[in-house]
Amino acid sequence: MSANSGAIGLAKHELETPALCLDLDAYRRNVDRMATVLRAARVAWRPHMKGQKAPQLATLALEAGAIGVTCATLYEAEAMADAGVESILLAHETVGARKQRRLARLAGRCGLISATDSHAHLAQLGEAARAEGVTIPVLIELNVGMNRCGIEPGESAIDLVSAAVVTPGIRLAGLMGWEGHAVKEPGEDKSAKIAAAMSALVETAERCRAEGFEIAIVSAAGSGTFLDATRTAGITEVQAGGGVFSDLNYRKWGLTDHEFALTVVTRVASRPTPTRIIVDAGFKTMSVQHGLPQPLIGAPVRSVVLSAEHGTIELESPDDSLRVGDVVEFVPGYTDSTVCLHDEMCALRGGLLEAVWRIPGRTGR
Numbered sequence: 001m002s003a004n005s006g007a008i009g010l011a012k013h014e015l016e017t018p019a020l021c022l023d024l025d026a027y028r029r030n031v032d033r034m035a036t037v038l039r040a041a042r043v044a045w046r047p048h049m050k051g052q053k054a055p056q057l058a059t060l061a062l063e064a065g066a067i068g069v070t071c072a073t074l075y076e077a078e079a080m081a082d083a084g085v086e087s088i089l090l091a092h093e094t095v096g097a098r099k100q101r102r103l104a105r106l107a108g109r110c111g112l113i114s115a116t117d118s119h120a121h122l123a124q125l126g127e128a129a130r131a132e133g134v135t136i137p138v139l140i141e142l143n144v145g146m147n148r149c150g151i152e153p154g155e156s157a158i159d160l161v162s163a164a165v166v167t168p169g170i171r172l173a174g175l176m177g178w179e180g181h182a183v184k185e186p187g188e189d190k191s192a193k194i195a196a197a198m199s200a201l202v203e204t205a206e207r208c209r210a211e212g213f214e215i216a217i218v219s220a221a222g223s224g225t226f227l228d229a230t231r232t233a234g235i236t237e238v239q240a241g242g243g244v245f246s247d248l249n250y251r252k253w254g255l256t257d258h259e260f261a262l263t264v265v266t267r268v269a270s271r272p273t274p275t276r277i278i279v280d281a282g283f284k285t286m287s288v289q290h291g292l293p294q295p296l297i298g299a300p301v302r303s304v305v306l307s308a309e310h311g312t313i314e315l316e317s318p319d320d321s322l323r324v325g326d327v328v329e330f331v332p333g334y335t336d337s338t339v340c341l342h343d344e345m346c347a348l349r350g351g352l353l354e355a356v357w358r359i360p361g362r363t364g365r
């Protein structure tokens, strides 16, 4: 059941709460900020949708010049394809025979590219592709320092590249890396780590080319790193996505000029004391992963504590301006882990509800 689909045309403060709200104008300005930087750097943009989820947002990014999208799960990728997105990078090693067959079927109906980082996984993808009678383009994922997925750059990666070109059902599309380990580093350390990661990626791409392999795509970088990552020549496309929402983390991670486009709108449920405000939303509505949300209220806040369905704001000093039923808007600490808590996103323009979008692929399917 949708809480706000009957509220089209109403103002934000009239919505049923808690409500995940997107300011489409601010969103679009953030999209343009990222698109402008990447255009100037002559690097293509394939925004990650793992945090954005709603396929309608992919359409807006494509209109602004994105060449396709990046997804973290097969289900997300299917939702994007259903919405008509033609070029999708699945930056994740999809496993399990049934799921790999699903991936192959998806590759048969859109321009899907899958990450892979091992001989075993590559062979499985090849098998699924042959079973479905399709070809699956792959990016070989390198470990550029994050120590998550990824084969080591250099010789091991080249060995996997050579396996990809001879695996029936597979087409080598290029390389990818994700320098997530650098995101939270301070100042110069961050730039140095990103530069080292990008060099490892680009050098391996060049070695592959020297051995005669065609590396069309060299993909990397997120919202917290792309400003640095695009300084390295040889990166052909960037996966940065979540920065289009902006949140407390993306601000901290370098996107200081982005506007907070995504907020959670709540209401005051109780005022037990002059310094305490209880809102109708807790950690099932606002993520605590990577930091607490921040209430956008005038009075100085001493603390925010989230229980399941209650948020407790403790003020520095007594203030009775917020009354029971009043709206309190929060900026998420991390939008990625907040969006997936919601079934729907309220898209507003000029402060009025324009559309309510279902959020597909909320779980890690």
Ligand SMILES: Cc1ncc(COP(=O)(O)O)c(C=O)c1O
Binding pocket: 048, 051, 091, 178, 180, 220, 221, 222, 223, 224, 239, 240, 241, 242, 243
């Ligand atoms: C593979 C990959 N690329 C890029 C990113 C960056 O995404 P965003 O720009 O949404 O922070 C992530 C984030 O976790 C990721 O896992």
